[in-house]
Amino acid sequence: MKAFYGDLKLGILGGGQLGRMLIQQAINYNVTVKVLDPDREAPCRKLCDEFVVGSLSDYETVYNFGKKADMVTIEIEKVNVDALEQLEKEGVLVYPQPRIIRLIQDKGLQKQFFKENNIPTAPFQVISSPKQLAESHIPFPYIQKLRRDGYDGRGVYKVIDESYLKNAFTEPSLIEEWIDFEKEIGIIVARNENGEVKTFPLVEMEFNPQANLVEFLISPSTLPFEIQQDAAQIATKIAEDLNIVGLLAVEMFLDKHGKILVNELAPRPHNSGHQSIEGNVVSQFEQHLRAIFNQPLGDTACLNNAIMINVLGEAGYEGPAIYQGIEKVLDCAGVYIHLYGKALTKPFRKMGHVTIVDADREKAIEKARFVQKTLKVIA
Amino acid sequence: MKAFYGDLKLGILGGGQLGRMLIQQAINYNVTVKVLDPDREAPCRKLCDEFVVGSLSDYETVYNFGKKADMVTIEIEKVNVDALEQLEKEGVLVYPQPRIIRLIQDKGLQKQFFKENNIPTAPFQVISSPKQLAESHIPFPYIQKLRRDGYDGRGVYKVIDESYLKNAFTEPSLIEEWIDFEKEIGIIVARNENGEVKTFPLVEMEFNPQANLVEFLISPSTLPFEIQQDAAQIATKIAEDLNIVGLLAVEMFLDKHGKILVNELAPRPHNSGHQSIEGNVVSQFEQHLRAIFNQPLGDTACLNNAIMINVLGEAGYEGPAIYQGIEKVLDCAGVYIHLYGKALTKPFRKMGHVTIVDADREKAIEKARFVQKTLKVIA
Structure with a gap:
């Protein structure tokens, strides 16, 4: 394999915020990055070596894009897997592997996989x-x-x-x-080709029911150790059963009896791992790069309590985005703003996220509530 | 002033590694960045919205570049200040201010400034x-x-x-x-237009005498509190005497009698602040952005012991860079590699840096020595 620092060309399918943050990290390794996205205004457009506008679902487009790369990865599952399988046959490294993307694209197959592998699920x-x-x-x-x-x-x-x-x-x-769950929890696991597997510490999520999006995420979880251990074991088992190369986000429910049920998988960096940029020794983006490049996986330990808030387009506003309250938010210590470079806002569009880090968990929550009240995206 | 997140166009004079790391941070604020550099292979070439190849010392080139920006900053002092003064007159925000760049470009004027302002110097x-x-x-x-x-x-x-x-x-x-100094120390200070001033904790440096470059930097300093306080007061006084807007790196000697003498100033992000990316609550790059955009300055507290090593081109090698030992270095926890995207190495060229973070200072030093022995740039 070519060295990933400098002479390897990485193709990313999808040019959204996940790709953007992946590139932000890949800069540290001199990775040559090309990106395919149908939107010519996609968040990655200015940050990569080559930006190709085209459909992610079209066989020819994906094939031609990947054929000129040494390795292809994804930041969204909805891509043409037939093209990826052909590329894989022709020697392009595709991580996560196309068969895993195919499995995860189909929630039916995903559930069958859980059942066949004794992975607890509803x-x-x-x-x-x-x-x-x-x-x-x-x-x-x-x-x-x-x-x-x-x-x-x-x-x-x-x-x-x-x-x-x-x-x-x-x-x-x-x-x-219908699971009347106690909590939604998530764990991110990575596996490289050498078979090394590492989980990030468990996180807990709170959803905005109106937007049906993760709105508030707390890392690390303060659930009992046995539950954290169960979750890590389940995530590790899934990564190993799949033999995945790359990152895998495992979304889970904790039911009222303390039982974990796996909800869904995402074989890529995930919204539930953004806090790792400031909150953990390595971020999910760094870990994904290490995994796909078959490097030693990084230390996933938490550095601190970290809360992640999605910055969503305010209901009732559509058009060129205006950000309100940034100055007030920057006045709080340990608050990190990440905007995604989207020119246009619409209701509940993910425009960015904010991570709040504090050695005192209650203070972190208090600051997060302040950020949530203060930072608005209107038009 | 236009909002810095989205609608403000920032021009950076110089497209080297300092610009590259500044852009890596500016991504979080949707800053539209254009870069001027004479080298078409400069480290920033692929990461900005617009990359202009041209001389930094030529009046017309700098003027025309800056005229299409809302704000201009620098990552190198050797730029055409006459053009910057003209731009300033015509309403472009130029930070640091041209008069400060002019002063610092000339080591004679810089020393006169120290003398006139009772700043201790040799x-x-x-x-x-x-x-x-x-x-x-x-x-x-x-x-x-x-x-x-x-x-x-x-x-x-x-x-x-x-x-x-x-x-x-x-x-x-x-x-x-000639100062037979005990230690070379440095402090980075930032000031915004509101007059808010914040210093980063004092760092200690070790030079490679052959390359005459900072090779090993330790943050924070463990020198006595009085010395740290003196250094912070001197840096604050300089920032205030200059009325600078932006970051100012203050390089100092500590002589054998515990007296601090200011050596040189750099009105921009500086090699002696790279460890702040992982070692401090905000990095020097984030702080420079906050300062020039007149935002509240960030918390500069250390998160941990952090050691920074410059990754220099190995003596005796010139040509397309080959990095040796990256995998072994990635196998150490708390070690962060930053490569600068330079295709060609030559003896002692700054090709990247590595930051080593550890709660145990001695362990951090041990890891840093390992990294120094292990990571080599050859051709």
């Missing part, structure tokens, strides 16, 4: 028609999820009783028992 | 001819420094006795009493 049924949905054996209420292309809360529908069936998705879907 | 004399040098009142041995364009040890000559005079510089110069 009871489910794969649904291919409205008729099958009506006859399902999962009791109300349940969650219907499109098998493909759901993202940030889109493609998810709660079926409370029979009356909700008329508005249910008719496309291939998955239904899952 | 006794000196400004020299304009070989005759004046021969008649100087400074006793041997002394140091002769070119008034202009010295950089990284170039333009400095030690005059041990009369026999050395024949090889002395004939250009306008400055001679300084």
Whole structure:
């Protein structure tokens, strides 16, 4: 393999904020980066060696893009996997491996994988028609999820009783028992080609129910050690069962009985790991680079309590973004602003994030609430 | 003033590693960055919104570059100040202010400034001819420094006795009493337009005498509190006497009697502040951005012991750079590699730096020695 510092050309599928933060880290290693994204205004457009505008779902586009790279990685799962498989056959390194992207693209296959590998997850049924949905054996209420292309809360529908069936998705879907969970938790794990596996400490999440997005994330979790250990073991097992090379974000529910159920996987840097930039010895972005380049994985220990807040476009505003309150936020110690370079805001669009670091957890929470009240994106 | 996140266009004079790390930080604020550098392969070339190849000393080039920016800053002092003064007159924000760059460009004026403002510095004399040098009142041995364009040890000559005079510089110069110093120390201070001033904790340096470059830097200093306080007071006084807007690196000697003498100033991010990226709550690059954009200055507290090592081109090698030992270095926890994107190495060229962070100072030093032995840049 070519050395990753200087002579290796890395292609990233997707030019959003995850790619942007990955490039910000890759600068430290002289990595030559090219990016493919359909949006000519994508956050990565100015930061890479080459920016290609094109469809991530088109076979020819993805193939031609990858053919001129030594290695291809993703920052979004919705990419043409056939092209990636062909590239892999022709000797391009593709991490995560195309078979894993294919599995994770389809929530049905993902759940089957959990079941086959004894990974705890909510009871489910794969649904291919409205008729099958009506006859399902999962009791109300349940969650219907499109098998493909759901993202940030889109493609998810709660079926409370029979009356909700008329508005249910008719496309291939998955239904899952409604988990009245105690907490949403997440763990990020990395594996390199040598088989080294490392987990980041467990984090706890709070969702904004209106936007259906992670809004407030606390690292590290203060849940009992056994739960943290369980979560780390589950994440490690999944990474090893998949033989993944790269980063894997494992989203989990903790139910009212202290049992962990795996919700979803993302084989890439993830929103639930942004706090690692300032909060951990290495960040998720550094770890992803180390994993795909088969370098020793970094120390994932927490340096401090860290809270991550997504900076979302304010409801009711659409257009060129105006940021309010930045100066007040910068006046707090240990507060780190990350804007994503998006010119246009719209309601609940992820425009950036803020990480708040403090040795005192309660103070960190207090500061996070202040940031949340103070920093607004309007138009 | 336009908001610095998004709608302000920042021009940076110089596209080297300091500019590169400044951009890496500016990404977090959506700053639109353009860079001017004579080298089309400069480290910033791929990371900015616009990269202009041109001379930093040419009036027209600097003027035309700056005219299309809202604000101009520098990452190197050797720039055309006449152009910057004209830009300032025409309403472009230029930070640091041109008059300060002019003062610091000339080591003679810089020393006069120290003298006029009662800033402790080694006794000196400004020299304009070989005759004046021969008649100087400074006793041997002394140091002769070119008034202009010295950089990284170039333009400095030690005059041990009369026999050395024949090889002395004939250009306008400055001679300084030879200080048999105990330690070289440095402090970085920032001031914003509101007049807020903050110093970073004092650092101690070790030079490579062969390369005449900082090679090993330890943060924070463990010198007695009074010395740290003196140094911070001197740096603050200089920033206030200059009314600088931006970052100011103050290089100092600590003599054998515990007295601090100011050596030189640099009105920009500086090699002696690189460890702040991982070692302090905010980095020098973040602080420079906050200062020039008149934002609240960040908390400069140390997070940990941090040691910075310059990664220099190995003696005897010139050509396309090959990095040896990266994998072994990445295997140490708390070790951060920063490469500067320079394709070609030559002896003692600054190719990157490594920061080593550890709660145990002795362990940090041990790791730093390992990194120094292990990481080599050859061709």
